[in-house]
Amino acid sequence: MSTIIGIDKLTQQITAEGVSKLDKGAERHKRESSITFTVKYADEHVTEIECRQEENKSGNYSTEATLIKRTQELFSRFLPQSQLVILPVTFRPSPASAVTPTWLDQKMNEKGIRIKQIAFDTGIDRESISDWVTGKRNMSQIVKAMFYYYLSK
DSSP states (O other): OOSSBTGGGGTTTSOHHHHHHHHHHHHHHHHHHOEEEEEEEEOSSEEEEEEEEOOOSSOOOOOHHHHHHHHHHHHTTTOTTSEEEEEEEOOOOOGGGGOOHHHHHHHHHHHTOOHHHHHHHHOOOHHHHHHHHHTSSOOOHHHHHHHHHHHOO
16 A cells, blocks of 8 residues: 555656655654645646645644755656645644643633542532642543533634
């Protein structure tokens, strides 16, 4: 299975060896920077490629300009005759990822909300809410999202 989605659209312009090399380059980008490529459209004159960066462990994310540059560097060697139209999609973290026990404490103090009120409004037991607020228990992404939307209104 290829790392590049829609790479079969390039088989008319690139040799099998070229496709293999292109795929290996894309695999390196995916492994090191969580960058994926999708060939949206391709003919002998124009090739449209989406370049998307997902969340990665390092927390370092590329700008649109960097994504465009990396895509051009990778594809232009194999498609020198084709005009590359690059659609960069940068990573945007979820607003709920900012939720921490400190953030919860701050928002609860700002709004004058107590654990008992959150338990009443959500139907979640007070002990679980207390453990999340104090940091005794890790919050899943769903729990963070619940707190974010509850305390951001």
